[in-house]
Amino acid sequence: MKVGFIGTGSMGSLLIYALIQSGALEPRQIAASNRTPSKVSQLSLRYPGLHESQSNRETVIRSNIIFLCVKPLEFRHVIDDILPVVNSNHIIVSITSPVQLRHLESSLPCKVSKVIPSVTHQVGSGASLFIHGERMTAEDRSLLEGLMSHIGKPYQVDEACTRITSDFSSCGPAFISFFLEQWIESAVRLTGIKRADACALAGEMLLGTGKLLTEGGYTPQELQARVAVPGGITAQALALLRNNLDGVFDSLIHTTHEKYDEDLVKLDEVFRASEINRQQY
Numbered sequence: 474m475k476v477g478f479i480g481t482g483s484m485g486s487l488l489i490y491a492l493i494q495s496g497a498l499e500p501r502q503i504a505a506s507n508r509t510p511s512k513v514s515q516l517s518l519r520y521p522g523l524h525e526s527q528s529n530r531e532t533v534i535r536s537n538i539i540f541l542c543v544k545p546l547e548f549r550h551v552i553d554d555i556l557p558v559v560n561s562n563h564i565i566v567s568i569t570s571p572v573q574l575r576h577l578e579s580s581l582p583c584k585v586s587k588v589i590p591s592v593t594h595q596v597g598s599g600a601s602l603f604i605h606g607e608r609m610t611a612e613d614r615s616l617l618e619g620l621m622s623h624i625g626k627p628y629q630v631d632e633a634c635t636r637i638t639s640d641f642s643s644c645g646p647a648f649i650s651f652f653l654e655q656w657i658e659s660a661v662r663l664t665g666i667k668r669a670d671a672c673a674l675a676g677e678m679l680l681g682t683g684k685l686l687t688e689g690g691y692t693p694q695e696l697q698a699r700v701a702v703p704g705g706i707t708a709q710a711l712a713l714l715r716n717n718l719d720g721v722f723d724s725l726i727h728t729t730h731e732k733y734d735e736d737l738v739k740l741d742e743v744f745r746a747s748e749i750n751r752q753q754y
């Protein structure tokens with residue numbers, strides 16, 4: 474299996490790192506290209522054998538599966554660029570949520586899927602979300618899921634639920650880190666605890682909480698009940714959080730969905746405009 478990466482910014486390079494580190498791929502199985510070529514040169518120095526493609530087309534030509542790791546509004550440009558060298562056997566994967574299967578299927582002659590990864594894959598953890606296109610056979614699906622299972626837990630989701638599922642799996646690490654950052658800064662300011670100690674304790678706590686939710690059979694509600702003995706300190710603090718955060722998560726979900734919808738409107742325009750142009754010429 475040969476795997477290509479178009480775009481080696483934050484997420485493209487993280488996926489390359491994680492897939493090599495986990496043993497899922499050897500560097501010689503990978504080809505990569507990026508708008509700024511020096512980013513790929515750095516990767517090929519770090520992983521001898523990784524092929525530094527001179528163009529996105531070269532990445533496609535050398536690969537069976539190609540991950541498009543660029544931002545949503547860069548998709549149209551990348552697709553137009555690689556189109557002449559894409560054939561029906563290629564599997565092209567979008568790692569970004571607002572790009573729809575219909576955008577990919579209407580503009581590419583190959584098999585397509587969306588796989589929304591998470592920064593947690595850097596440590597072989599977290600969920601990756603799968604939304605397969607109709608041209609993906611059962612064999613293609615298990616090939617892609619098998620590859621990603623080395624660095625996270627594959628989850629099939631409906632495209633209509635892409636935003637809310639990636640809110641948890643992909644944006645979640647940032648949201649929870651924000652929560653912890655605020656908490657740690659208050660702790661440092663009010664109690665004098667060393668920031669490094671607070672960070673280490675917060676990380677261990679989050680890891681353990683994650684395990685209780687995934688392996689320990691707890692729901693978030695049950696976990697609160699287990700820790701918050703009636704009349705105790707945790708119960709009092711939970712009441713404070715409940716009052717102060719009332720409505721925050723509704724607003725959070727509205728915010729992520731509004732931004733997603735904005736991107737989707739722009740993508741629909743870009744993909745439609747380009748189809749109209751193609752018909753004219």
Ligand SMILES: NC(=O)C1=CN([C@@H]2O[C@H](COP(=O)(O)OP(=O)(O)OC[C@H]3O[C@@H](n4cnc5c(N)ncnc54)[C@H](O)[C@@H]3O)[C@@H](O)[C@H]2O)C=CC1
Pocket residue numbers: 479480481482483484485506507508509512529542543544545547550551568569570589590591592643
């Ligand atoms: N950061 C995260 O945790 C996650 C990000 N994503 C999605 O992944 C996508 C990429 O995100 P990042 O890697 O954080 O962005 P980034 O900006 O770090 O990387 C994008 C890369 O694409 C390259 N690029 C742009 N146009 C190109 C072209 N025509 N040909 C070749 N390379 C080109 C840029 O030079 C850059 O290196 C975004 O849509 C993001 O929403 C998805 C899941 C998680």
Ligand SMILES: O=C(O)[C@@H]1CCC=N1
Pocket residue numbers: 568569570571639643644
């Ligand atoms: O494309 C997305 O929705 C992802 C989730 C986190 C960042 N970007």
